[in-house]
Amino acid sequence: MLRHSxxxxxxxxxxxxxxxxxxxxxxxxxPSTGNYxxxxxxxxRGALLAVDEINGRGGLLGRQLQLVSLxxxxxxxxxxxxxxxxxxxxxxMVFGGANSEEALAAGQRARxxxxxxFPTLGYANEITGRDxxxxxxxxxxxxxxxxxxxxxxLSWHMPNRRYHYVSLDDAWGRSMxxxxxxxxxxxxxxxxxxxxxxxxxxxxxxxxxxxxxxxASNADVLVIVLLGEDLVQTMRLAHTLELGKRMQxxxxxxxxxxxxxAGPLVMEHVIGTEAWTxxxxxxxxxxxxxxxxxxxxAQHQAYPGSTAAxxxxxxxxxxxxxxxxxxxxxxxxxxxxxxxxxxxxxDEQYWRDFDHQNVQSxxxxxxxxxxxxxxxxxxxxxxxxxxxxxxxxxxPSLDDWQQERGDQLELQ
Numbered sequence: 001m002l003r004h005s006x007x008x009x010x011x012x013x014x015x016x017x018x019x020x021x022x023x024x025x026x027x028x029x030x031p032s033t034g035n036y037x038x039x040x041x042x043x044x045r046g047a048l049l050a051v052d053e054i055n056g057r058g059g060l061l062g063r064q065l066q067l068v069s070l071x072x073x074x075x076x077x078x079x080x081x082x083x084x085x086x087x088x089x090x091x092x093m094v095f096g097g098a099n100s101e102e103a104l105a106a107g108q109r110a111r112x113x114x115x116x117x118f119p120t121l122g123y124a125n126e127i128t129g130r131d132x133x134x135x136x137x138x139x140x141x142x143x144x145x146x147x148x149x150x151x152x153x154l155s156w157h158m159p160n161r162r163y164h165y166v167s168l169d170d171a172w173g174r175s176m177x178x179x180x181x182x183x184x185x186x187x188x189x190x191x192x193x194x195x196x197x198x199x200x201x202x203x204x205x206x207x208x209x210x211x212x213x214x215x216a217s218n219a220d221v222l223v224i225v226l227l228g229e230d231l232v233q234t235m236r237l238a239h240t241l242e243l244g245k246r247m248q249x250x251x252x253x254x255x256x257x258x259x260x261x262a263g264p265l266v267m268e269h270v271i272g273t274e275a276w277t278x279x280x281x282x283x284x285x286x287x288x289x290x291x292x293x294x295x296x297x298a299q300h301q302a303y304p305g306s307t308a309a310x311x312x313x314x315x316x317x318x319x320x321x322x323x324x325x326x327x328x329x330x331x332x333x334x335x336x337x338x339x340x341x342x343x344x345x346x347d348e349q350y351w352r353d354f355d356h357q358n359v360q361s362x363x364x365x366x367x368x369x370x371x372x373x374x375x376x377x378x379x380x381x382x383x384x385x386x387x388x389x390x391x392x393x394x395x396p397s398l399d400d401w402q403q404e405r406g407d408q409l410e411l412q
Contacts, residue, residue, distance in 0.1 A: 023066035024059075024328060026051075026315065027086035029079050029096035029106055032071040035229035036098035036121070038257040039307050043096055043120055044069060046308030049296060050315035060319050061326065074098040074228070076105035083109040083117075091115065092328040095314045099227060100124030100172035101199070103138075104131055111135040116330050118314045121227070121307060123253055124171040125179065128357040129396070129404045134411040135330065137337060137356040139314050143176040145362050145394040146252045146273040151183025153271075153364045153387040154221070158248065162186075164219035165194040166210045166234065168226050173197075176225045176252050193217050197230060207234045211241055223250045232262045239266040254365060256305030259382045264370040267382075271366050275310070277383050278303040280346050280363070289345035303380045309345050316344060317351075349391070355401050356411065359391035 028047050031040040051065045059065060068089055072079040079102045086094050094110055095118035097103045103122030108131075110117035117136050119127060123143045127136070154161070163186040167173040177194070186192035195210035211234065214222050222243060226234055231251065235258075238244065251258070254272030278297075281289030292312060296304040304312075321336035322328045338353040349360040364387035373379055402409055 023064045025091045027091040027094040028069040029072045031074040031098045034073040036074045042307035043311045046311035050312045079106040080109040087113045107136045125175040128355045139358045144179045147179035147183040148394045149362045149389040161220035163192040163221045164214040164217045165223045169196040170199040222247045235262045264373045267367045276306040284347045
């Protein structure tokens with residue numbers, strides 16, 4: 001009898017030990033193919049760096065972290081299917097994505113399955129506005145936040161200009177154009193014209209026709225509200241047409257990978273926004289931010305961009321919340337994140353409780369001269385910071401959010 005009891009106790013101990021040793025899985029929904037594959041590579045690199053760092057310090061709650069990655073190809077239906085696969089694999093949370101349509105679809109499925117979801121590269125206002133929910137936290141800035149910092153800079157340095165918009169016809173494109181029109185007082189569509197690019201299936205002729213319309217408009221400022229390969233192709237055509245010599249080109253959401261793909265000569269002097277560049281840690285005196293940049297550079301012989309920084313920050317913040325609350329349970333982590341203030345890769349940031357938007361400083365940047373860029377050791381020092389806005393000033397207010405939400409004034 002004693003031997004039998006000891007055997008049972010030993011079996012239970014072995015099972016508990018095995019369970020404790022099981023890694024905590026987190027899911028990365030990212031594009032490894034398609035128009036956004038360069039952004040996907042950045043997401044993967046930033047996430048892996050955070051996971052390796054956490055595991056090197058002993059893991060999370062006594063267990064190692066394991067990053068499980070699935071290709072979303074930046075397609076909403078594929079991203080949703082991946083969420084289901086992550087849930088089956090026991091992922092504690094999911095993050096990633098490369099556009100707003102993907103973020104909205106994947107976020108909704110994560111909510112239905114009780115998973116936390118952190119979108120990346122999803123800038124549409126709806127993500128934390130009209131369609132925001134309790135299981136979604138956005139680390140990246142919204143379209144409105146980009147529009148406010150650009151609007152302030154442009155009103156100070158280029159007042160009373162004529163605008164022309166070339167925008168992607170999706171949730172982000174529409175919200176970005178609307179927000180920037182509001183911020184720059186270019187609401188009059190008769191004076192400040194526009195062209196729409198189809199969300200899918202656009203061809204070279206479509207980009208060319210939109211740019212030729214812009215060229216004929218006598219605009220002073222050309223706003224190109226595109227991302228990924230759509231933006232790369234459009235910028236190359238704009239360079240061929242020499243539009244940058246006639247008007248200031250604005251790309252509201254710039255990334256390092258876009259400049260890299262299009263080429264620094266094509267992107268020279270373009271103005272946009274970034275939430276982070278590799279120079280920000282030194283600018284604000286962030287020790288952890290500089291350590292992240294140094295580790296990334298040592299590992300990849302390249303500078304980290306804001307995309308990598310966002311993925312890194314999400315993993316670190318989720319793990320920190322789980323550590324503080326002693327649980328990876330979604331409800332416990334939500335409570336630990338809401339209104340939590342922290343400093344990681346820059347100055348202070350925090351997750352707002354009422355919309356789960358990350359509030360942080362936003363920068364207007366200009367792409368440097370190609371000759372300057374080519375003197376850099378990696379030929380990747382692309383951006384000059386030309387303006388900064390505090391997160392509180394950039395983010396929509398509670399009143400703004402409530403106006404957008406209508407009757408649904410609490411996250412469900």
